[in-house]
Amino acid sequence: MATTTKDRILDTSAELFRRQGYMGTGLKQLVAEAGAPFGSIYHFFPGGKEELGAETIRRSGELYLQLFVAIAAEAPDAPSAVSDFFAGAAETLVETDYSDACPIATVALEVASTNDTLRQATADVFESWIDASTAYYTAAGLSDEKARALSLSILSLLEGAFIFSRAMRSTEPMRVTGAAASAMVREALAA
Amino acid sequence: MATTTKDRILDTSAELFRRQGYMGTGLKQLVAEAGAPFGSIYHFFPGGKEELGAETIRRSGELYLQLFVAIAAEAPDAPSAVSDFFAGAAETLVETDYSDACPIATVALEVASTNDTLRQATADVFESWIDASTAYYTAAGLSDEKARALSLSILSLLEGAFIFSRAMRSTEPMRVTGAAASAMVREALAA
Numbered sequence: 001m002a003t004t005t006k007d008r009i010l011d012t013s014a015e016l017f018r019r020q021g022y023m024g025t026g027l028k029q030l031v032a033e034a035g036a037p038f039g040s041i042y043h044f045f046p047g048g049k050e051e052l053g054a055e056t057i058r059r060s061g062e063l064y065l066q067l068f069v070a071i072a073a074e075a076p077d078a079p080s081a082v083s084d085f086f087a088g089a090a091e092t093l094v095e096t097d098y099s100d101a102c103p104i105a106t107v108a109l110e111v112a113s114t115n116d117t118l119r120q121a122t123a124d125v126f127e128s129w130i131d132a133s134t135a136y137y138t139a140a141g142l143s144d145e146k147a148r149a150l151s152l153s154i155l156s157l158l159e160g161a162f163i164f165s166r167a168m169r170s171t172e173p174m175r176v177t178g179a180a181a182s183a184m185v186r187e188a189l190a191a
Numbered sequence: 192m193a194t195t196t197k198d199r200i201l202d203t204s205a206e207l208f209r210r211q212g213y214m215g216t217g218l219k220q221l222v223a224e225a226g227a228p229f230g231s232i233y234h235f236f237p238g239g240k241e242e243l244g245a246e247t248i249r250r251s252g253e254l255y256l257q258l259f260v261a262i263a264a265e266a267p268d269a270p271s272a273v274s275d276f277f278a279g280a281a282e283t284l285v286e287t288d289y290s291d292a293c294p295i296a297t298v299a300l301e302v303a304s305t306n307d308t309l310r311q312a313t314a315d316v317f318e319s320w321i322d323a324s325t326a327y328y329t330a331a332g333l334s335d336e337k338a339r340a341l342s343l344s345i346l347s348l349l350e351g352a353f354i355f356s357r358a359m360r361s362t363e364p365m366r367v368t369g370a371a372a373s374a375m376v377r378e379a380l381a382a
Contacts, residue, residue: 021301023214099304105354106300110212112357113290122358152364153371156351163296163350164343166303167313173343180344184371 006044008034013056019099021106022053022118053107054121060103061125065132078140079186082154086178089158090171098169101162129155140189150188157181197235199225204247210290213244213298213309244298245312251294252316256323269331270377273345277369280349281362289360292353320346331380341379348372 012034016025027049031038045051068085075081092100108122130151137147157177164173203225207216218240222229236242259276266272283291299313321342328338348368355364 019304021212021214023212024301024305097304101300106297108354108358109292109297109300110215113210113288114215119358119360123360126355126358149367149371152352152355152367153348156348156355156364156368157344158351159354160347160349160351161343163299164317164347167299167310167317169310169314173347176340176343177347180340180375184375 005034005036005040009036009041009044009052010056010059013052014060014103015100017053017056017060017107018101018103022110050115050117053118057104057107057118057121057125061128064102064104065129068129068132072136078137078189079182082185083178083182086158086161086174086181089162090165090174090178093162093165093171093174098166101166102159105159105162126155137185137188142188146188150185153184154181157184196225196227196231200227200231200235200243201247201250204243205251205294206291208244208247208251208298209292209294213301241306241308244309248295248298248309248312248316252319255293255295256320259320259323263327269328269380270373273376274369274373277349277352277365277372280353281356281365281369284353284356284362284365289357292357293350296350296353317346328376328379333379337379341376344375345372348375 009030013025013030016030016033027041028038030052031041041052042048045055067088068081071084071088072078072081075084089101104122104125107118108126111118111122113119130148133151133155134144134147137150138144142150157180161173161177165171200221204216204221207221207224218229218232222232232243233239236246258279259272262275262279263269263272266275280292295313295316298309299317302309302313304310321339324342324346325335325338328341329335333341348371352364352368356362
């Protein structure tokens, strides 16, 4: 039961961070939407909002990594895996009225210069994504250096496209960058 | 004199939005850092923080557009212009201890689902960048459709790289995506 309440708080904070960022999310709104007593925040996260924020970031980062692994496992090859991931992101944007995008990026931009604990949490998540993606492309035949560069470009295309697609309320940026990302992977592997 | 105070308020809000976002910026901090009386906010921006936010977004968007035009005018060709812009962004990140990045992206992610007036301001800025960039690549010989797709990819690489470089406190993402963006332009023009 204790675990359930904690999970519900973390699921709710992830959703609120995606929709409105870290600074715009108040603890009162959070417990109300999670259906949890206010005291439970400090019970599970003695460090308060900052500790909850850091755990939300790390947990969301892990879930997104698993999502990519699951999509990659189903795809026939690396360019298709990238295409499918961007297409899934576009579909989710439409289904959630352009609110459900990367749960890390908004917080990363908000806190990068103001809260080093949270900045470090976002950096750790990003490094874990880059490492996993680099391993994926080295397994497909690229050198470490080329695989890391490719990973940084694909992930930047994805994060940038979330910004444009959410602001413009259009899947065009996500669709167009998905095609570019997939072509980039195909060319890198063919070279 | 009135113009000077208004400009100072807008410069300060642009800097604070870049560093800490829209939700994290309070009007008291803003007037203190701008050295302006509190009442001047409502004098120049009767709509308060939202109106100030929208004007900051539009003004910053225009300044960034001019910066790209200035860099492109100096560059020998389109791939170099893109290289130079990313290199300049990396340099500014280091000089400002990773605080000075895109003034629009943080606000865009924060407000996309919560404040439609500000979301529209970010969308208008992004559309103006995409249109200017599309015109630039059609002038270099691409079709409208290809020029627009290329613009969306280059801008997404840039915005994504700002997120990774700020979070990781490293110019690596900006340098690597700058090389990828430049190569993308070179290939598109050669095709």
